[in-house]
Amino acid sequence: MTEKTIYLDNAAATPMRQEVKEAMDPFYVDVYGNPGSFNSVGHEALQQVDEARKTAARILNCAERELIFTGGGTESINLAIKGVAFAKKKGHIITTTVEHHAVLHTCEWLEKQGFEITYLPVDRCGLVTPEQVRDAIRPDTILVTVMYANNEIGTIMPIPEIVKVCKEKRVLFHTDACQAGCSQNLNVKELGVDMFTLNGSKIYGPKGVGLLYVRLGVQLEPLVHGGGQEGGKRGGTENVAGIVGFAKALELSQKEKEQENTRLIKLRDYLTAGLLQHIPKAVLNGHPTKRLPNNVNVSILDIEGEALTLLLNEHGICASTGSACTSGSLEPSHVILATGLPYEFAHGSIRFTMGRDTTKEDIDKVLEVMPAAVQRLRAISPYNLKLEEYISKEEQQAMMEQYTKVIVQ
Amino acid sequence: MSSELNIIEGESTPITKPAPATHADVKAKVESKNWFYTDIVKDHFFNPRNILINDADAEKLEFDGVGMVGSPACGDGMKMWIKVDKKNDKIVDCKWQTFGCASAIGSTSMLSVMVTENGGVPVQKALELKPMDIMNRLGGLPNRKFHCSVLGDKALRAAINDHFRRSGQTERIIVEGARIIDPDLKITDKDIEEAVLDGADTIEKVQHKLKVGVFNKSCLPAVEELIRFYKEKYFG
């Protein structure tokens, strides 16, 4: 039964590129110096960190000193949100209900410290509107943080429009762009953001390396105090290999961005159309067009996601589910619930996130295996839920029509 | 990748096995399928024993008891049918259907084998079966998957009770010493007791654990009272 592995979990982790690994290799054994040391070994390390920072600054279109390298997306997010909160000491923060836990749990913790948080609800497609942000801003609002693209359902938020509102109201804006690194516009000046988070593990780079862009002039209290590295905003000897690898990965993914986007969008729509066509009582989660080129997320009634994931795994297909049964006190996907769908849909959800290696043959294989796997689980399921009881016929029809339009285009 | 099945971002590959970069490498190295579950669970998941595929079969086989627990909203659900040799008071057939995770499927499959093996198992012995016994036969389940084996066990008890009811042996019906608090989620006072023992000492925490009252808010006052009661009882 062992077949070729079809890895469709790139939203969880991307395989590191060979070129990135090669770029990192020298910095473990050969170039071991501390970038902070005044000697030749240290200097070489420093040069490479500087070089990496230059590359990242060029891609983000910012100054080098506006960049802070961190230990991953979670740390960048913590630094952005808590950093502003601690600098302002009190106030109100606006975010959304569909953020990554790195944002949600940080905000929940700040609530306990006396900050006030507004969690903006999203629509069925996972979107918040600039108007919602405008209405939520108060005189004491210190920060708005809205993710660029959602890690579960792939919805892309209207960042430039939200930024416009924040600028008018003179409120700082941060975006968690971890999932947007490969496919979206990363030009912070064009986007107008004040802070911007990226990480290595989603751009075919190393895990445990992140980046935070902080516009000059933004007051940020550091979280990790130490030897003054990263402009005093993040103490600790630099992760030289990681930083070098991150910059390399960022550079390479930027080069092939347009081409990959075109290719992946075709595959994405092909997979979605195939799933919706061949699997009864399946709905697409997220937005049909405002979504990441590599993300397909569907909910299938009557069946449970984990069992489906394991059946697919047996065919070499690696996917993820938002299911987690409540009797085990496991939380099902907060994102799918936030889009207004009931628990049944979260438990039957499955996410495919494609990558550089994904081919049409891979997708054909998924489309070949999925209907049978679903049928198999439906056959042993005691339920036969009615889609109409959850989603009106009109809404279903609209989704399908919108979708067919997308396919035809 | 099967070590974490929920969407949890940032899962990590061990450093000894770096995720390779080139196309060919990726396909080759991820090939080794580390299963989250034991081979026995895997076998029962892929080849569930005694599964009821066609609902109409239940009628044909003239079962003596049916039990159903869980709900699609909780992410689990189990229906079980049993046939009883009334003369010898033995379970001779056990069929089931589930909306559940792989461990629920695997452990219920094992349970259905355990209550029918060697020409049938006395009803009394079946009632004495503990989820732990199923676990042992399966070679273990991951910690947080223990409750999955409880699901089949509960469905079996419900089916046996149904059999007692239908055959007029009402004195044998076992009321689980538990009172249903949330009828939608079939959450009992026992569940709340366990949650409190587990450290959930506020209504928020209990709800976080059990989802009690998420669909049926009218039960919340009763839940609050029980939390107070069990807190008093165990923690003074």
Ligand SMILES: Cc1ncc(COP(=O)(O)O)c(C=O)c1O
């Ligand atoms: C949207 C989003 N934000 C934040 C993170 C956290 O990043 P990290 O795992 O690098 O800490 C992830 C992924 O893990 C993500 O997908």
Ligand code: FES
């Ligand atoms: S039945 Fe709850 S996770 Fe298995």
